[in-house]
Each structure stands twice: as structure tokens, then as C-alpha cells.
Amino acid sequence: MLLEVRIRFNRFVVIFTTISCILLVLSFSTYAQTGIIRTELQPGITIVCRPSYQIFLECSISHGKSINQTLSSVLSDPTEVQKYKNLRAVAIPLNRVRTSLYLQIFMLIFNQDNITPEGWKHTVPQGYRLDDNEINLWIIALSGDTTKKVDIMKHPKNSGKKLPLSGGNQIFFPSSIFSPELKEQLTKKARTAEETEQNLLEPMDAIDEDWGDIKTSTNGTVLSKELQYGKDTLGEYATYKLKAGETIYSVIVRFTDYTDHADILKVCEVVKKRNKISNERTVKPGTMIKIPLDMLSDIYLPSGKEERRIADEVKKEVEQIKRTKKTTGTTNTLKGVVVIIDPGHGGRDHGAPRYKEKILEDEINYDIACRLKEYLEQKTQARVYVTLKDESQNYTPSMNKTFTHDTDEYILVTPPHNPQDSVSSAHLRWLLANSIIRKEEKAKIPREKMIFISIHCDATYKSSIRGLMVYIPGANYYRGIEKLPKFGDDVNYSIYKEWQENQPKTYTINERINSEARSRLFAQILIKTAQKNHITVHSNGSAIRNIIRRTKYNAYVPAVLRNTDIPTKVLVECANLADPSDLQNVADPKWRQKMAETIAEALSTYFDN
Ligand SMILES: [Zn+2]
Incomplete structure (x- = not known):
């Protein structure tokens, strides 16, 4: 839910991490089998959460930063950095990590949780156990305050629940304990939904239509007539006219490179907000849908964008390779x-x-x-x-x-x-x-x-x-x-x-x-x-x-x-x-x-x- 405002669409940063969990997208198994959750905090730092809520940060040399530079940004006691001189990789347990990072860490690990202005509903992962100690850890993460004492279990939304909780159980943390930072993130999210004052510009450019491999696009229509480009207060976008039988989901699959179902649903929400669509079922064919430009696949970007320029270079290179290819005669x-x-x-x-x-x-x-x-x-x-x-x-x-x-x-x-x-x-x-x-x-x-x-x-x-x-x-x-x-x-x-x-x-x-x-x-x-x-x-x-x-x-x-x-x-x-x-x-x-x-x-x- 909250993730939609946290989406990072930086197309210019090339990922080049040494420890990464990138292939997770191709597999459902890591989480299900071992209960270990891994996710990247920033290049060179991977968050690892093992059952039951044993969280640590794997830090390694990355982006030309020394391990000490990376560590000094996460350790609660920066003088500890000296211990790790000359190492290539270090695992830091959560209790030695700056408390100010806890919220971000928890949001990344438990990104399927339901977070609203009323509170944070956490689902205990399979194989995990949540008891008093873990609840205290959560309170520190959400409040940013290591001394805060609240009896979460007394909250009406937790009534009838007995500790310890196990996999699949839910627990509710009311927003009254939230840190100002978390509260602000939630209001920002609400504000983005309102900010849809739109300012249509003339289309900037049209897209080339003879991409060899996109002939399979729905009913073979000409792309240059399908996407138009513009800019408003929320940034650059492409507009697409929805056809009969199409949904926002199918439009996202077609024009962006999101492949994960949960991700596509999140992106659908972003696009719905951008277009002030509250109920997708009421959207009729012919509706113009704005898609933020930085979500689009390279080949759908307007010319003038660096990614599109490289895509065009690749296309030229394909033709060049085809021309110089010699048949071997030995079929x-x-x-x-x-x-x-x-x-x-x-x-x-x-x-x-x-x-x-x-x-x-x-x-x-x-x-x-x-x-x-x-x-x-x-x-x-x-x-x-x-x-x-x-x-x-x-x-x-x-x-x-x-x-x-x-x-x-x-x-x-x-x-x-x-x-x-x-x-x-x-x-x-x-x-x-x-x-x-x-x-x-x-x-x-x-x-x-x-x-x-x-x-x-x-x-x-x-x-x-x-x-x-x-x-x-x-x-x-x-x-x-x-x-x-x-x-x-x-x-x-x-x-x-x-x-x-x-x-x-x-x-x-x-x-x-x-x-x-x-x-x-x-x-x-x-x-x-x-x-x-x-x-x-x-x-x-x-x-x-x-x-x-x-x-x-x-x-x-x-x-x-x-x-x-x-x-x-x-x-x-x-x-x-x-x-x-x-x-x-x-x-x-x-x-x-x-x-x-x-x-x-x-x-x-x-x-x-
Ligand atoms: Zn696979």
C-alpha cells in the first residue's frame, strides 16, 4: 500500500551491486522454503531477516565505496567502523544499526503489510513467532523511540489474540505510536492522490513503428498513433487510448517492464491515481490513460531520451549484424x-x-x-x-x-x-x-x-x-x-x-x-x-x-x-x-x-x- 509513494524510478542509475537479491523475481522459493527474507537497502547493503525476526545487514564493498564508508552510514556507534578495516563483507545485527534506519528496514522487509493512516497491520511470516521481545522491536522501529512502552495487545484490534503469534497471524500497531517520520510519509501519500492538477501539452514526439520484435503488440496497430507524450505538474507522461477489452493491468504489462503480479497491481494503483480513476470498472474504452514516462520500456520512450537513443542504436546494430552475417553453407x-x-x-x-x-x-x-x-x-x-x-x-x-x-x-x-x-x-x-x-x-x-x-x-x-x-x-x-x-x-x-x-x-x-x-x-x-x-x-x-x-x-x-x-x-x-x-x-x-x-x-x- 505505502510502497506506491516509495517507488524509485531512476532510469539513469545502473545497478551494479555485488550482493544482490535480484533473481528473487524468478523464484518464489527462497522465502517459502527457508523463511529468510532478503532485500536490498542500498547498493552494497542487503537486509537479511531470518526466523524469527533476526535482522541483520550484510554490507560489502560496492560502487567504489570502501566498507568503512558504507558501515559508518549504518552503525549506531560509528567508532566501531575501525574493527572492520580491510574486510570485504560484514554482517551487522540490527541492535548495532542506527535506530533511524529501522523504519526503512521494516518497510522493505514487510512490504506486503497493510499500512494506513490508522495503523500498521503486520502479518507474521510463515515459520516466524512473535512474542513480547519482537513486539518491543516493532515498537522501536515504528516509533523511533527505544524507551517507548505501550501495551499493543490491549488495542481493540488485537483483542482476543494470545501471544506468541505464529505464521499467518496478524497484529495491529496503531498510528498513535508512529514516529513523526512515518506519519509524514503517510500524509504525503494521501496528498499525492489529490495532486492531479493536469496541464496537457502538445505531444512531444511519435514512436517509430517498425520495431522488429513488437509486431506482436495487440492487433498490430501502428504505435506512433497509440502513444502521445506530454508533461504536467506531476512530470512527463505518455497517453494511451484504452481499447475495448483492455485493462489498466494489460496496458502496464504492454508498455512497461513490470512482470511481477504484485508489482503490476501496485503500479496500477499509481496509474489510477495519476488518472483520478477510483473504480477501474467504470473506465470505458476510449479513455485516455496517462502513464508516467519513467515507467515505460525504452522502446516506448519518445526520441530525445537517452534510453530511447540507445534502443535505436541497438536496433541499427541488429540490422548491421544481419547484413554482415554470412551463411556458412553448412546448414x-x-x-x-x-x-x-x-x-x-x-x-x-x-x-x-x-x-x-x-x-x-x-x-x-x-x-x-x-x-x-x-x-x-x-x-x-x-x-x-x-x-x-x-x-x-x-x-x-x-x-x-x-x-x-x-x-x-x-x-x-x-x-x-x-x-x-x-x-x-x-x-x-x-x-x-x-x-x-x-x-x-x-x-x-x-x-x-x-x-x-x-x-x-x-x-x-x-x-x-x-x-x-x-x-x-x-x-x-x-x-x-x-x-x-x-x-x-x-x-x-x-x-x-x-x-x-x-x-x-x-x-x-x-x-x-x-x-x-x-x-x-x-x-x-x-x-x-x-x-x-x-x-x-x-x-x-x-x-x-x-x-x-x-x-x-x-x-x-x-x-x-x-x-x-x-x-x-x-x-x-x-x-x-x-x-x-x-x-x-x-x-x-x-x-x-x-x-x-x-x-x-x-x-x-x-x-x-
Ligand atoms: Zn525461474
């Missing part, structure tokens, strides 16, 4: 091509789950990967690597229609790593990929002849939005290969050979444009091949996205796409597990085979023809 052999297949999740991290239907994302990803590997090895001369191995299944495709959660998948780093969550495992995947790439380069394979394909399924959009989507590395949203701390994300990275051999580097903007263009070209080919093979493709706006946008973070490129050191790299979301038809498809071994062969066919078109 469908993939000779001299290296394919690194990365099945998403595995180990304890099962990815997006459909427990009732017995479908687990990691098993689907792995099976498509096995089928792709088998096909490429039987029918082509490609050199195939898979980042993950299931010890019991090996690489045999599965004929199963339902799955149980087995945990014996290992990332093939040295020594092998059994994934516990999607964050650390993503880092180990690109470390492994880069070591394969270095080896193949020594064997005289140029990096342009290598590809990294991460295979996933999402369950983020609501059902009815379905089909294949491809993520590519947005040139404007990352820098290069990151330096990972020795310890981070609950993993000792330094024991892995691939970590020891990691070579951090910064790419030039031209290198990143070239990489986005190559990845985009492959993605376009994959989408076309899928359409030809009757695999459903995401049809609400572009099926190719160069960033993931979340309300909690700045826009980002997934870690495996930022850090894998070759130009062509994609993350494929084969289907939306929240959609019943997609769910039926992934359960079918024949469909999984078709998906794998579609990827193989796209590889041949991209590299051979």
Missing part, C-alpha cells in the same frame, strides 16, 4: 558453435511452484535442457555444456507429467554446488559459464560463436497473460563482469575455483550495444520460430525485454545476463505457470520436446543461415 550443423545451456533453479531451490498440479519450475527447466542437449548432440556438431546436473536423472529426458521435488541437482563448478537459493546459484552459474568460455576461447572458438541460454518458466503475471518471453541484456543497465565478495548470499564463494579465476571487467557502451543487438537478434529468431511451431508467444507488448523492473529496486538485468562474458546471451521464460493452458503444456513431454527443438532450430538459423 544446420552448428559446427564450431558452443552452446551453454543453463537450466534455472534446482537443488533446494525449485523455482516457481504449482504444488497442487505437481509442477515445479526447476524440473521443467531441467527437462527442456536435457532434451535440447540430446537433440543438439544427435543432430548437430555443436559443443554443448549444461551448467547443472541432476545426479539421479543424469541428462535423460523425463516422460513425467507431474514432478516431485528432488534436490540432487548440482551446479558443475569446482567443487560442485547444491543450490540453496536462486541468488547465490545465479552467481555460480555465470562464474562457471565464464570458465567454459575461457577454455573454449583457448581452443580458438571466437566469442561470437558462443551462446548462453538460461531456461526458465515464470509464474509472475496473472493467468490469461501467457507464452514465451525472452530477456536480453539491456545495454544501458549494467556495466560488466562483477567482482563477487568472498562471502555473500550465505555462500563462501571463495572455495570455488571459478571464483578464484574470475576476471572482473567493464564493457564499453558499444560492446554492450553489440551484445544487446546480438542477443536481440537471436531472441527475434527464437520468437519467430516458436510462432511457426505453434508455441504460444507472449502477446501483450513485446515478447523480448531488456530489463526487469520491480517497484523495490531500480531496473536491472538478471545476473547471468550481466556477467556471462560473451555477446549473445538470453534468459528464456518458456511459459507462464500461472496460466492454466501454459501449465498444461509444460506438463506434456511432447510440448517440452517441441520447445527444445524450437530453441535448436533458432540456433541453426542464428549461427548457420
